[in-house]
Amino acid sequence: MTKRKVIKLGGSVWEQLDARYFEEWKAWVETGNELLIVHGGGPLLSSYCEQEGIKPVFRNGVRVTTDGVLLGARRILAGEVQSGIVQQLNQAGIPAVGMSGLDGASVHGKTIKGLGAVGQITHIHPRLFTVLSTNGYVPVVTSLVTGEQGVLNSNGDACAIAVAKAWSVDRFELLTDVEGVKVNGDYQSEITSAAIEAAIASGEIYGGMIPKVEAMMQATQHGIPEVVIRSGKNALAAGTRIKEELHECTTTHLSTY
Ligand SMILES: Nc1ncnc2c1ncn2[C@@H]1O[C@H](COP(=O)(O)OP(=O)(O)O)[C@@H](O)[C@H]1O
Numbered sequence: 001m002t003k004r005k006v007i008k009l010g011g012s013v014w015e016q017l018d019a020r021y022f023e024e025w026k027a028w029v030e031t032g033n034e035l036l037i038v039h040g041g042g043p044l045l046s047s048y049c050e051q052e053g054i055k056p057v058f059r060n061g062v063r064v065t066t067d068g069v070l071l072g073a074r075r076i077l078a079g080e081v082q083s084g085i086v087q088q089l090n091q092a093g094i095p096a097v098g099m100s101g102l103d104g105a106s107v108h109g110k111t112i113k114g115l116g117a118v119g120q121i122t123h124i125h126p127r128l129f130t131v132l133s134t135n136g137y138v139p140v141v142t143s144l145v146t147g148e149q150g151v152l153n154s155n156g157d158a159c160a161i162a163v164a165k166a167w168s169v170d171r172f173e174l175l176t177d178v179e180g181v182k183v184n185g186d187y188q189s190e191i192t193s194a195a196i197e198a199a200i201a202s203g204e205i206y207g208g209m210i211p212k213v214e215a216m217m218q219a220t221q222h223g224i225p226e227v228v229i230r231s232g233k234n235a236l237a238a239g240t241r242i243k244e245e246l247h248e249c250t251t252t253h254l255s256t257y
């Protein structure tokens with residue numbers, strides 16, 4: 001039976017990605033499974049902003065998006081980052097098609113007070129993902145989304161989990177620049193939702209890791225069977241999974257933005 005997987009590829013790790021991931025993804029699609037990659041590009045967008053004299057501002061890992069930042073997001077995420085990823089996937093023998101949540105109006109969002117042109121995902125039309133994947137292509141999606149009044153910048157992790165849920169995936173992975181989630185000073189192979197919430201409250205989980213653990217909790221609550229935060233630098237490392245059963249998860253942090 002065909003299986004579906006969504007990978008969130010963090011901008012923090014793309015340039016240091018372990019080449020073994022290309023083998024893993026190639027094997028996945030060549031054995032008849034479907035793959036969709038949602039990518040970020042936060043660090044490169046921050047560099048762009050600094051070059052433009054715009055100070056990057058984040059709230060709980062989500063970038064406050066002024067008009068100048070949004071222009072940068074279109075240039076950097078949908079341009080430089082995406083074309084680089086698509087080119088490398090194609091070179092590795094994985095037929096990839098770059099798109100954003102604007103293409104086919106596939107991902108919709110609405111603004112949230114105080115964050116500028118940030119889109120909180122409201123709904124997904126997954127038809128284009130399916131058209132591409134059933135024809136052997138891997139959609140490579142950047143997290144610019146369709147807003148009621150124009151383009152919105154969505155956090156890559158939040159966009160990835162919304163796509164994963166709407167596309168009914170069997171597996172959801174977040175690849176980033178660390179081995180997984182660190183709590184009490186150590187990377188955890190398994191973690192409970194309660195421990196995640198406590199670590200957010202204490203500040204041990206902070207910044208860009210917050211939307212990642214929130215995505216992981218949402219995925220588990222939604223019933224996605226396999227959910228993991230993995231190191232993009234080492235395809236052999238186990239990463240962090242959520243430990244408890246579905247009914248034990250709590251939801252208090254799921255609406256940080
Ligand atoms: N408890 C934690 N465990 C691991 N990493 C954490 C934790 N809290 C915050 N982080 C930070 O989260 C970063 C990953 O988030 P981010 O930089 O947004 O990555 P990406 O670009 O992959 O989305 C790590 O590099 C690390 O600095």
Ligand SMILES: CC(=O)N[C@@H](CCC(=O)OP(=O)(O)O)C(=O)O
Nearest residue numbers: 011040041042062063154155156
């Ligand atoms: C609203 C918001 O935060 N958007 C993100 C989109 C890119 C992203 O998520 O990149 P990473 O995956 O590398 O963190 C941003 O502007 O940085």
